[in-house]
Amino acid sequence: MGRTLGVFLLLVHAKERFNVFDAAEQRARGSGSDDVRVFVSARQQHGRQKHNHNMLSDTRAGEQPSRAGSAREENRICYSCGVRKIHSSAWRLAILSAVLQVLIFPLPNLYWLSWIAVVPLLIALRRAQAPETLQVDAPMRLAPASPWQGFLLAYACGIFWYLGTCYWVFDTMHKYGGLAIPVALVVLVVACMYMGLYHGMFGLLLALMAGKASQRRALVLAPFLWVVLELARTRISAFPWELLGYAQTDNPALTRLATLTGVYGLSFEIMLVNSVFAAAFLVTKERRKWLLAAASAAAIILQAGQWLSPPPVPADRTALLVQPNIPVQEGWTTDYFQGTLRDLTWISLHPPGAKDAQRFDLIVWPESPSPFFLNDSSFREVVAALARQSRTWLLVGAIGVDSASTSSRQRSEVFNSAGLISPEGELTARYDKTHLVPFGEYIPFKRFLPFMDMLTDQIGNFAWGHSREPLDAGGQPLGVFICYESIFPDEVRQYAQRGAEVIINLTNDGWYGDSGAWKQHLQMTQMRAIENQRWLLVGTNTGMTVSVDPYGRIVAATGRKFRTALAAPYGLLSSTTFYTRHGDWFAYLCAIISVGAIGARFLFRTRIPQS
Numbered sequence: 001m002g003r004t005l006g007v008f009l010l011l012v013h014a015k016e017r018f019n020v021f022d023a024a025e026q027r028a029r030g031s032g033s034d035d036v037r038v039f040v041s042a043r044q045q046h047g048r049q050k051h052n053h054n055m056l057s058d059t060r061a062g063e064q065p066s067r068a069g070s071a072r073e074e075n076r077i078c079y080s081c082g083v084r085k086i087h088s089s090a091w092r093l094a095i096l097s098a099v100l101q102v103l104i105f106p107l108p109n110l111y112w113l114s115w116i117a118v119v120p121l122l123i124a125l126r127r128a129q130a131p132e133t134l135q136v137d138a139p140m141r142l143a144p145a146s147p148w149q150g151f152l153l154a155y156a157c158g159i160f161w162y163l164g165t166c167y168w169v170f171d172t173m174h175k176y177g178g179l180a181i182p183v184a185l186v187v188l189v190v191a192c193m194y195m196g197l198y199h200g201m202f203g204l205l206l207a208l209m210a211g212k213a214s215q216r217r218a219l220v221l222a223p224f225l226w227v228v229l230e231l232a233r234t235r236i237s238a239f240p241w242e243l244l245g246y247a248q249t250d251n252p253a254l255t256r257l258a259t260l261t262g263v264y265g266l267s268f269e270i271m272l273v274n275s276v277f278a279a280a281f282l283v284t285k286e287r288r289k290w291l292l293a294a295a296s297a298a299a300i301i302l303q304a305g306q307w308l309s310p311p312p313v314p315a316d317r318t319a320l321l322v323q324p325n326i327p328v329q330e331g332w333t334t335d336y337f338q339g340t341l342r343d344l345t346w347i348s349l350h351p352p353g354a355k356d357a358q359r360f361d362l363i364v365w366p367e368s369p370s371p372f373f374l375n376d377s378s379f380r381e382v383v384a385a386l387a388r389q390s391r392t393w394l395l396v397g398a399i400g401v402d403s404a405s406t407s408s409r410q411r412s413e414v415f416n417s418a419g420l421i422s423p424e425g426e427l428t429a430r431y432d433k434t435h436l437v438p439f440g441e442y443i444p445f446k447r448f449l450p451f452m453d454m455l456t457d458q459i460g461n462f463a464w465g466h467s468r469e470p471l472d473a474g475g476q477p478l479g480v481f482i483c484y485e486s487i488f489p490d491e492v493r494q495y496a497q498r499g500a501e502v503i504i505n506l507t508n509d510g511w512y513g514d515s516g517a518w519k520q521h522l523q524m525t526q527m528r529a530i531e532n533q534r535w536l537l538v539g540t541n542t543g544m545t546v547s548v549d550p551y552g553r554i555v556a557a558t559g560r561k562f563r564t565a566l567a568a569p570y571g572l573l574s575s576t577t578f579y580t581r582h583g584d585w586f587a588y589l590c591a592i593i594s595v596g597a598i599g600a601r602f603l604f605r606t607r608i609p610q611s
Contacts, residue, residue, distance in 0.1 A: 400415040
């Protein structure tokens with residue numbers, strides 16, 4: 001009898017903590033079972049006894065605090081940060097979302113997963129912790145995350161996403177930055193922790209704006225907030241690597257939207273479908289099947305646009321894109337320097353697969369890790385002779401130098417440049433890179449971080465260019481941008497806005513080795529052709545060297561990691577898209593809506609009176 005009573009009291013305690021008897025009580029109210037009624041009556045009597053006992057305990061506690069009370073207070077302090085209150089399933093969902101976001105970009109390139117990649121994170125933010133109130137006659141449903149919990153969940157997701165996508169930072173810093181393995185690993189982790197803050201801010205703002213009551217508000221605002229944080233990554237951190245919309249670069253029907261909104265509109269659309277999928281798992285089972293059907297239909301229809309190929313775009317010109325495949329090395333000798341120039345000249349005059357006496361409208365040498373200086377007479381003589389012999393305009397990636405007497409800053413400056421050589425052998429124009437790679441081509445806050453010089457020991461320390469005007473190659477307005485500049489949509493569109501009729505990216509992706517970074521970079525560069533409806537020529541040192549049409553389709557390409565040249569078709573286009581003319585208007589509109597939603601959340605929120 002005593003053992004039975006002990007089990008009974010244990011079960012009653014379990015009910016009060018975990019709601020395990022709600023169903024039994026419900027059946028007792030509607031059934032005629034005397035045994036169940038007796039059980040419930042006994043339980044209620046025990047509850048009254050416990051209430052009296054608690055009142056007596058509270059009276060005694062006023063006179064002498066108990067050790068149990070002190071322990072509870074310590075636990076309350078421990079849990080105040082909210083970290084340990086986050087349910088383990090929420091952590092698992094956040095990490096799952098990070099993995100899916102890694103898989104949708106190259107090299108895995110499982111782009112069709114983009115429609116569900118953020119769903120686990122959204123569910124985690126709305127089902128993050130045990131509820132604070134007792135739930136009667138229902139299984140326990142997790143409550144939404146607090147702002148701090150939302151930040152932590154999304155921050156963890158962001159860190160793992162950057163680790164999985166930008167892992168190549170480690171190899172670049174170790175091999176070419178001259179850093180020891182532990183230091184390079186620390187640089188990678190710190191970079192991921194910093195960039196993960198944008199994911200964290202997404203979680204914080206979503207939890208803050210939606211509160212704990214409104215699932216609808218959270219899911220409606222999610223696409224707007226996501227775009228705002230992508231804009232912040234572009235404008236503040238200057239590292240908008242693989243924004244969500246890039247996952248659909250090879251979808252020519254869907255990317256028509258980018259001509260209006262830029263890549264941000266694609267990110268918004270992908271997040272919108274993710275929000276509907278997330279809603280299906282947050283509503284009741286009766287409504288779930290309809291939301292799942294709607295979200296699945298939208299994802300299938302939008303993804304099917306990948307197989308709706310537009311007609312070919314006419315190309316009436318051909319450029320020769322030379323792929324030098326020059327290794328990154330130190331200690332260039334005179335013989336190696338001259339031998340390299342002889343090889344590049346030969347392949348420019350006798351490209352593989354070219355017809356005899358074929359003339360090109362443009363010859364392009366890309367950015368490369370070579371000591372080619374535009375003010376070096378030996379280099380200038382070689383490229384001038386090539387231009388005269390081929391009777392072709394030559395665009396060559398090289399290092400530009402301004403002496404103290406010609407520099408506006410009254411000191412010598414070195415630039416990452418592209419020089420334009422006329423068919424007569426004259427240097428007619430020079431473009432200087434305007435957006436440098438932090439810790440790769442310059443050191444931010446160098447006055448305060450003198451020890452960071454070692455990071456650019458192998459790469460360079462360049463000055464900033466100041467102009468994005470097209471270069472005129474005999475009636476061909478060329479919009480030239482170098483390497484990393486191609487990931488900034490608002491900057492590249494300025495070349496087309498100012499009259500460039502073909503855009504050219506000169507890049508050295510050899511720094512990335514055999515990682516997926518070269519393919520990620522190419523994917524983002526293709527989007528610039530789509531946004532501005534321009535032919536795009538991508539000249540690379542190690543490959544892939546490609547020609548891209550205004551729909552973002554690769555129409556000609558080389559292999560990687562060998563010296564060759566590509567006959568790249570292209571055409572000149574003068575019309576401008578809405579995005580070319582108006583830039584990131586859509587992203588700023590999302591920012592205005594988000595700010596308005598935040599203001600409305602605090603200005604008009606209703607206060608629930610406490611009983």
